[in-house]
Amino acid sequence: MRVLVVEDEQALAAGLRKGLEAEGFAVDLAFDGVDGLWLVRENEYDVVVLDIMLPGLDGLQVCAAMRAAEIWTPILVLTARESERVEIMALDTGADDYLMKPFSHQVLVARLRALLRRGAPERPAVLASGDLRFDPAERRAWRGATEVTLTAREQALLEFLLRRAGRVASKREILDHVWGADFEGDPNIIEVYVRHLREKLDRPFGLQTIETVRRMGYRLVVDES
Secondary structure, three states: OEEEEEOOOHHHHHHHHHHHHHOOOEEEEEOOHHHHHHHHHHOOOOEEEEEOOOOOOOHHHHHHHHHHOOOOOOEEEEEOOOOHHHHHHHHHHOOOEEEEOOOOHHHHHHHHHHHHHHHOOOOOOOEEEOOEEEEOOOOEEEEOOEEEOOOHHHHHHHHHHHHOOOOOEEHHHHHHHHHOOOOOOOOOHHHHHHHHHHHHHHHHHOOOOEEEEOOOEEEEOOOOO
16 A cells, blocks of 8 residues: 655655565655645555654644645654653644654554554455455465465555455556555556466466456456355
8 A cells, every 4th residue: 555654864764665665565755744745635645654743844734734635544643752742632633543753663564554444444454355365464365265475566466456446446556556656667567467466366266357457457356256
């Protein structure tokens, strides 16, 4: 899923990006509140990680501006202040959760996945379409009773398609959410990874659930059985 991290400590931001990408997230970075607010207005994110102490606009101002603009993307606030008042202000301003620095990477990832599940009814703990299942927390996929081993990028692509099952996803959307908005490689890489998923999840089982929609993108066919 696509995450925006707004954090002015660039070493910490880079570490967050590396860790989250290893978990299958596509990550954009902003180093001040002004750029963060601009990015969230211009792009579609699944969750925002927002530091409180930011130059330009602080995290509370960014949060308030997002909600005033009716941008309801889940927000996880990071704060170095051990203050109940700051936590209350963040939640009252529109944040969905908060995490005190320093924090465990595993706890951060678990909270982000909880926010993703909470954000909309189509975000269950285990994603499924028919007998195709994927557990985002455990990073495991199954076709029926058979577990299928996928690479991190294949997992991210499968998660994206499952979350949009039945809907066409354009190549641009897939690149932004699976590879990240700053990806500068060949966009045909999507075709390579779609082929990988088909070879692992469809063809061995005599199925065709990942379909190409000509001139539009790809769709995972909804299986109600």
